Amino acid sequence: MIQKKLKMGMVGGGSDAFIGAIHRNAAFMDNLIELVCGCFSVNPEISRSSGREYFLPDNRIYTTYQEMFEKEMLLPEEERMDFVTIVTPNKWHFEPAMMALERGFHVVIDKPMTFSLEEAKILQKKVEETGLVLALTHVYSGYPAVKEAKARIAEGKIGKLRRVYVEYTQGWLSKRIEMLGGNNAGWRTDPARTGKAGTMGDVGTHAWHLAEYITGLKVEEVCADLRTFVEGRPVDDDGAALLRFENGVAGVLMATQIATGEANNIRIRVYGEKGGMEWRQMDPNRLILRWEDRPTEELYMGSNEYMSDLALWNTRIPSGHPEGFIEAFANIYRNFALTVLAKKRGEAPDYKILDFPTVADGVRGMQFIETIIASGNDHCNKWCKWIE
Amino acid sequence: MIQKKLKMGMVGGGSDAFIGAIHRNAAFMDNLIELVCGCFSVNPEISRSSGREYFLPDNRIYTTYQEMFEKEMLLPEEERMDFVTIVTPNKWHFEPAMMALERGFHVVIDKPMTFSLEEAKILQKKVEETGLVLALTHVYSGYPAVKEAKARIAEGKIGKLRRVYVEYTQGWLSKRIEMLGGNNAGWRTDPARTGKAGTMGDVGTHAWHLAEYITGLKVEEVCADLRTFVEGRPVDDDGAALLRFENGVAGVLMATQIATGEANNIRIRVYGEKGGMEWRQMDPNRLILRWEDRPTEELYMGSNEYMSDLALWNTRIPSGHPEGFIEAFANIYRNFALTVLAKKRGEAPDYKILDFPTVADGVRGMQFIETIIASGNDHCNKWCKWIE
Amino acid sequence: MIQKKLKMGMVGGGSDAFIGAIHRNAAFMDNLIELVCGCFSVNPEISRSSGREYFLPDNRIYTTYQEMFEKEMLLPEEERMDFVTIVTPNKWHFEPAMMALERGFHVVIDKPMTFSLEEAKILQKKVEETGLVLALTHVYSGYPAVKEAKARIAEGKIGKLRRVYVEYTQGWLSKRIEMLGGNNAGWRTDPARTGKAGTMGDVGTHAWHLAEYITGLKVEEVCADLRTFVEGRPVDDDGAALLRFENGVAGVLMATQIATGEANNIRIRVYGEKGGMEWRQMDPNRLILRWEDRPTEELYMGSNEYMSDLALWNTRIPSGHPEGFIEAFANIYRNFALTVLAKKRGEAPDYKILDFPTVADGVRGMQFIETIIASGNDHCNKWCKWIE
Amino acid sequence: MIQKKLKMGMVGGGSDAFIGAIHRNAAFMDNLIELVCGCFSVNPEISRSSGREYFLPDNRIYTTYQEMFEKEMLLPEEERMDFVTIVTPNKWHFEPAMMALERGFHVVIDKPMTFSLEEAKILQKKVEETGLVLALTHVYSGYPAVKEAKARIAEGKIGKLRRVYVEYTQGWLSKRIEMLGGNNAGWRTDPARTGKAGTMGDVGTHAWHLAEYITGLKVEEVCADLRTFVEGRPVDDDGAALLRFENGVAGVLMATQIATGEANNIRIRVYGEKGGMEWRQMDPNRLILRWEDRPTEELYMGSNEYMSDLALWNTRIPSGHPEGFIEAFANIYRNFALTVLAKKRGEAPDYKILDFPTVADGVRGMQFIETIIASGNDHCNKWCKWIE
Secondary structure, three states: OOOEEEEEEEEEEOOOHHHHHHHHHHHHOOOOOEEEEOOOOOOOOHHHHHHHHHHOHHHOOOOOHHHHHHHHHOOOOOOOOEEEEEEOOOHHHHHHHHHHHHHOOOEEEOOOOHHHHHHHHHHHHHHHHHHHOEEOHOOOOOOHHHHHEEEHOOOOOOOOOOEEEEEEEOOOOOOOOHOOOOHHHHHOOHHHHHOOHHHHHHHHHHHHHHHHHOOOOOEEEEEEEEEEOOOOOOOOOEEEEEEEEEHHHHEEEEEEOOOOOOOOEEEEEEEEEEEEEEEEOOOOOOOOOOOOEOEEEEEEOOOOOOOOOOHHHHHOOOOOOOOOOHHHHHHHHHHHHHHHHHOOOOOOOOOOOOOOOOHHHHHHHHHHHHHHHHHHHHHHHOOOEEOO | OOOOOOEEEEEEEOOOHHHHHHHHHEEEEEEEHHHHHHEEEOOOHHHHHHHHOOOHHHHHHHOHHHHHHHHHOOOOOOOOEEEEEEEOHHHHOOHHHHHHHOOOOOEEEOOOOOHHHHHHHHHHHHHHHHHHOOEOHHHHOHHHHHHHHHHHHHHOOOEEEEEEEEEEEEOOOOHHHHHHOOOHHHHOOOOHHHHOOOOHHHHHHHHHHHHHHOOOOOOEEEEEEOOOOOOOOOOEEEEEEEEEEHOOOOOEEEEOOOOOOOOEEEEEEEEEEOOOEEEEEEEEEEEEEOOOOOEEEEEEEEOOOOOOOOHHHOOOOOOOOOOOHHHHHHHHHHHHHHHHHHHOOOOOOOOOOOOOOOOOHHHHHHHHHHHHHHHHHHHOOOOOEOOO | OOOOOOEEEEEEEOOOOHHHHHHHHHHHHHOOOOEEEEEEEHHHHHHHHHHHHHOOOOOHHHHHHHHHHHHHHOOOOOOOOOOEEEOOOOOHHHHHHHHHHHHHOOEEEEEOOOOOOOHHHHHHHHHHHHOOOOOOOHHHHHHHHHHHHHHHHHHOOOEEEEEEEEEEEEEOOOOOOHHHHOOOOHHHHOOHOOOOOOOOHHHOOOOOOOOHHHHHHOOEEEEEEOOOOOOOOOOOOOEEEEEEEEHEEEEEEEOOOOOOOOEEEEEEEEEEEEEEEEEEOOOOOEEEEEEEEOOOEEEEEEOOOOHHHHHHHHOOOOOOOOOOOOHHHHHHHHHHHHHHHHOOOOOOOOOOOOOOOOOHHHHHHHHHHHHHHHHHHHHHOOOOEEEO | OOOOOOEEEEOOOOOOOHHHHHHHHHHHHHHOEEEEEEOOOOOHHHHHHHHHHOOOHHHHOOOHHHHHHHHHOOOOOOOOOOOOEEEEEHHHOHHHHHHHHHHEEEEEEEEOOOOOOOHHHHHHHHHHHHOOOEEOOOHHHHOOHHHHHHHHHHHOOOEEEEEEEEEEOOOOOOOOHHHHHOOOOOHOOHHHOOOOOOOOOOOHHHHHHHHHHHOOOOOEEEEEEOOOOOOOOOOOEEEEEEEEEEHHHHEEEEOOOOOOOOOEEEEEEEEEOOOEEHHHHEOEEEEEEEEEEOOEEEOOOOOOOOHHHHHHHHHOOOOOOOOOOOHHHHHHHHHHHHHHHHHHHOOOOOOOOOOOOOOOHHHHHHHHHHHHHHHHHHHOOEEEEEEO
């Protein structure tokens, strides 16, 4: 039986940050997690005021994450944090994650998991050594309709797979807004903080992950054409790739942040011998099923009896009551939390609870970045085997 | 400065109940409220197990709400609950609400506010006497797109209003499932627990409230045709009404729970001399604007610069990241919580925070039920003036 | 076997008129009908230039319809027109239609059929006496998806019917544009030319007809609230009505021409005990089917094997190739033409061919206008029995 | 001034054929063209019965196209056909087209224009020599919304172009239905009749043409991955390609006929520095405009004042009245007919009339096939320069 909420610390996520707030909304929604400490900013003033805004006592608001890990370790188990959520730019994922794992804390981390593939592999090894849990917030795999699609494809409902189209189109980097400051574009377009990929790291990885998650198939080869449309930007801001999955499945991946007017359009279509499926994140509660010989179907998420166990487990409300981005995020947190709590009780969580992205997804995500950059950069586009 | 989270108690909302869970998701999401006590069921076993599941100590899990109010009053202010959320069938709204107010607790209550109009008026008087805050969870008024519509209409963007179509169509009561037990249909179709209206109380009130909220206009006359399509059911399960609003605005209200196949389709359209607006709850992040002389516009919610302050205040994520039902619910809780916290500090909250349904909406909701039943029942349909 | 195309004459439909051109597009599309003569305008110059533009020889371009009927009668059967299409304002429907029937010509006429109910009844009698064919262009009943809906409802696919919502919302009369001249608004808002109803005659009749056509049920009682929102306009420009159909089915009808920004939104929803249906004219190739216990279905028109014979007969292209307004119109012309050609050969057309609106629909349409005006006008709204 | 309708002959298009019927619907709709003769099938019986069904006298129904061209030439100009429409499988486009041009007849022909690129070039030379008109029915460029998109892009409304996504996804060849006979799949999947490309010739060419038509830019390089998913099929039935257009514009083209459940989904998106556009053929009257700094707009086609001259010229009905596939087809016929009629009068048609696909598009279409096959076949995918 669950006795205590899981205790969360944060690295990053000050009151001036967007994604940190989402992590908190998601973590708190299901009443399984409470915030107990954090180092919310490199700016101690912001860290302090943020922590107070989140109702933390001053002694649990830290100035550096090093300090946080050291001091939390010294607290009695009843009090100290169970896990840390890391919501900093990519450059500062690896070090705090390693430090946390070494001190026995579980980790939630935003994608891409690390700055480089090398870091990712070291982190994976550390997770394996420690037996701790690392959750990676590939949020789109948390939507009920995505889970439903995965479950139906796994059951063979649309037959042997053939074709995948996945896209993630945004327009907010259509101009060089990173020069203005005061927005999220700065570090995302700076190779020193974001890594070798721009758009392909920021949103391309989500598209790739969604495709592998839904189909259950791995990409084996990539042929990409990457672009930088906005002059002076040192990383890709647009690209497309032909994909070859296992089992002869063909794919196309489109990712861009310069498609002026697009908001956050991640969308996937998968076709098999018997039918096809479509999901669009901006209308996330609908899953479209297309068939050879009968009308197109639209499943509106909610607790309908014809839905899979996997989707129902990740659904909070009856059909017709839309769930959104924060609920999808919360599904990752809830499954992570229940996994950690089960481990504490020495129990093995069932497959529905374990269905959240882990360090293995993080490593493959970094391999995706390596592969697509190798294939697509510098106008020497060619088919590349997946880089391990 | 905010120093403490607001402390919530619950009446109802055991782990076997649907809407109680939503109230908790919504209350916790924004990290302003914590659950400290509750009487979660008339069944003491369920109350106990539910409270434990919500991580409450046994001494804060109560068997009756009377006991809860008595005991909580005796706790030091630092510990005792600040407000109670009442999520029981309509018949049991009034008594706990009155008791709470009399003991100095603020109240959140689900709609319709009470079992009868008389109760509603007494409750309103009590709220006025005590100066406490009562929030009514007309959730649909919490959606950012609904706020945006309200703000734009108030600014005259679509000109002097003329026409309103509002509907709330569901199909889940298409058969007499209340006879099966184990679902929410039982009390909703039982006049002894739900009151004199069935569908018109359960969903008609939401449609009416949405129309008055968005337009800022009051209904003055109603001409209704109410139906009971499912044999043996003692309350209306379907109905439609012609409406006359202030200022000569004409309306139609459609509410049904026997529209087989409809999930939770609450939708509104408003037309003025210069343009029209449409919002549909099952695709809640879009607001459609239609114009006389230029293309139709679609606003996708999110923190876009062209959105109103009212909508932005109630928005958590950038455009393209859908928010849903729980976030709309959470907006009511957040605004309620900030209002109570401001009161505690002796401050006056601004209009954006005060924008949540209150006891006055609750009284008008009960008047709506009286009026539509008077107009529509017994096949003696006629135009009725609003019953005060 | 078909040997000759059917020969069409026109009253109205000069090159300055909108709906006349549509009639011609529709009549010619299927290669069953050719234009042989016409009196295209009260202005002889326009009639002449229009006829020439339509490739007619000067001796078949007439100055008055009286002249046309007289002279055509004298031509050999091989040459003279078989039928006349009347596309004048309502005031000038009856006289040419009577004259045509009396001289043995079949008739196609736009809706509403006549200026008054009295005229309609006389016309009906004349049709019955002569045994000639009169087709009324209630175009929306010509769409394949509407046919499909009708066929499925007749087969009981959605069970015993309960609820109908039908609407026809436009915004083009949002201002008093009839004062500008040079548009179609002039006669439509002039009681001397349009009859006693404005919007209810112009678009309300279409909505009513669509509802009776799809459900196969007759309206028995009406309770309407009619409005004139644009100052100075002598007819209704907006209205809504509660409807009672046969068999206890309840309905709502909404018709307006002042819903600013709406183009030509005619839309219907019908619910039965087992399912519901929805069709929207502005996306006319889709029919939505909703079900109690399985996902919503979308039928995209086209020659799919799961479509009804009635719809397939009225479909020209495989699924995915949209048909539109002109094709719906053409379905009426084609069925009319095949009926007349069958009569000429002494054959009885099958039910699919006979499925077009006739004089009987025209009479009921005028009764609809009488009834809704009696119920809705002068703010003395009340339930009215259907006026026969 | 127009004095006579244009007289059409047909090669192919018997009553058992799908696309021939569409050509006739489209040709006749606007009352500019009449059918005077044809050789409708290689089967003389079908040719005969078809011609009679189309109301032709027996002496104008021919057994071979050679006979048709010879005999028609001998008729007086007043009587003989002006142009021939060729709607046979690709293998039999070239010969009748050449024969027609050599005898002075204008030509309408379905795409792809010929069986091989060589034939296309010879045909182009012949058109240039004779000064006759050849129209190629790339129907999707005939839709008003596509014209509107082209006009706005040409005016720079969305700024300098960057990105194009174009797709044409169908599912009807998901199984090897060509083995069943009695359908259109037979010749389309037979290299001896269809040419070297299957899906890329049948629908890929449409997608490519739509992209060049809307953007006004030419493709310069292609990198394709072509597939044959259905075992035993001797041509491609699926493929995707990265495209490089002039001016550094990047593109993706997706074409498939094995996307089970897709009907006829041709869809394009184009993004520039200031905005983006989207058009979907299955909802063809809407054009979506997306913007950097203001809400998404939806233009619903029809005679709205804010539409371009190019679109208005190709529009028959006011906004809200959907036009479809046949109207798009008819726009090509109408513009072709007006061009020929203008030539007859010695006049130069204006740019709006001349805006239909010609022999030059046909040559580029065959080059597209050459290029994509060269790039995509045999798993030796690579970037290919456009093959001239």
